[in-house]
Amino acid sequence: MNMPGMNMSGMDMGEMPMTGMYGPYAMTREASGTAWQPEAARHEGVHVMRGAWMAMFHGSADLVYDNQGGDRGDERIFADNMVMGMAQRALGPGSLGLRSMLSLEPATVGKGGYPLLLQTGETANGRTPLIDRQHPHDLFMELAGTYNVSSGNRSLFIYGGLPGEPALGPPAFMHRFSGLNVPVAPITHHWLDSTHITFGVLTAGAVVDRIKVEASVFRGREPDQDRWNIETPKLDSHSFRVSVNPTDHWALQASYGRIHSPEQLEPEVNQDRTTASAIYDGTLGDTGRWEGTLAWGRNRNRPGHLLDAITAEAAAQFADRHTFFARAERVEKDEFFLQPDLRAGQVFEVGELTAGYRYDFWRRDHLGLGIGAAGTLSQIPRTLHDTYGDSPASALLFVHVALH
Secondary structure (H helix, E strand, O other): OOOOOOOOOOOOOOOOOOOOOOOOHHHHHHHOOOEEEOOOOOOOOEEEEOEEEEEEEEEEEEEEEEEOOOOEEEEEEEEEEEEEEEEEEEEOOEEEEEEEEEEEEHHHHOOOOEEEEEEEEEOOOOOOOOEEOOOOOOEEEEEEEEEEEEEEOOEOOOOOOOEEEOOOOOOHHOHHHHOOOOOOOOOHHHOOOOHHOOOEEEEEEEEEEEEEEEEEEEEOOOOOOOOOOOOOOOEEEEEEEEOHHHOEEEEEEEEEEEOOOOOOOOOEEEEEEEEEEEEEEEEEEOOEEEEEEEEEEEEEEOOOOEEEEEEEEEEEEEEEEEEEEEEEEEEEEEEOOOOOOOOOOOEEEEEEEEEEEEEEEEEEEEEEEEEEEEEEEEOOOOHHHHOOOOOOOOEEEEEEEEEE
């Protein structure tokens, strides 16, 4: 049965509050892995209760026509998607939580990924890197368990996943409202939140009111090209994160991680990653809401370059039907060319500006259906105009379905 007052499209926590998996606060504060978002943010999904268990389910999918412009562009139809379930109950002196997240993108996107100008990272075949394409997510994005013991406004917690997400970076882009409405990944993904699918994670942390301190050990290697399986866990990397939610509308974090051999095709390269981010969630009149995120990431490759990235994104929704979104990115990358090209390994600073709109024309019970469009202008340095063109323009048309 649906829990009274718990429709996730606008949760009213007053009648039967569902506390977080990591501490004595509202579950709306929690996002991907153990990351925090503003407590005022909405979750989309359905809450149910069975005996001692409280559970939440949500999911979304986009059927996308993708036309990436310029000389390196391509076009394709694909479907991104994910479904997530969480369950929680009292156990002994604390609370036990279970989390799972699945995706059919290995079939609906495929090993080769979808066209996305200026995107880099991972591989489709174990031999060549993906360039100007975004890899699909794995079937198993998260299979994790949690346990916390609370007293007053304080708690201690542990989190373990195979796969899971370590304490590194802001919430993953498909879990923050400012980013989830764009049906393609940010080109800063591998500077901010690429560790959100990690095969082997253990995290321990402490919460004191609005402050959380946590540390993780995890497998540094990113998922390989076989997206259907669960890979062998290792604990060869570590990270630390401090999160502060000074009010219900703000979520701040700073984190550092030492990642062992993240790229399959460059096994000798390790990486130090530093991130900082701020998320704000606010209201617009009586029926509107908006959220903005500003995030910075730095990858120090050892051996290799020091590379920075920054993302600013925002989304506004009115009357649960009209959603406007935008994203601006700037990133330094050295992966656009392969040997024997003389530009292989050179650093280029590139950027993208994306804006779009979605209209949700049908909403019934806990399902919604919408249609949207987005456009992107890529910012290319003059030295790459012969390869990408002057200012490539890309377009997306998509149908969106969500559990709300």
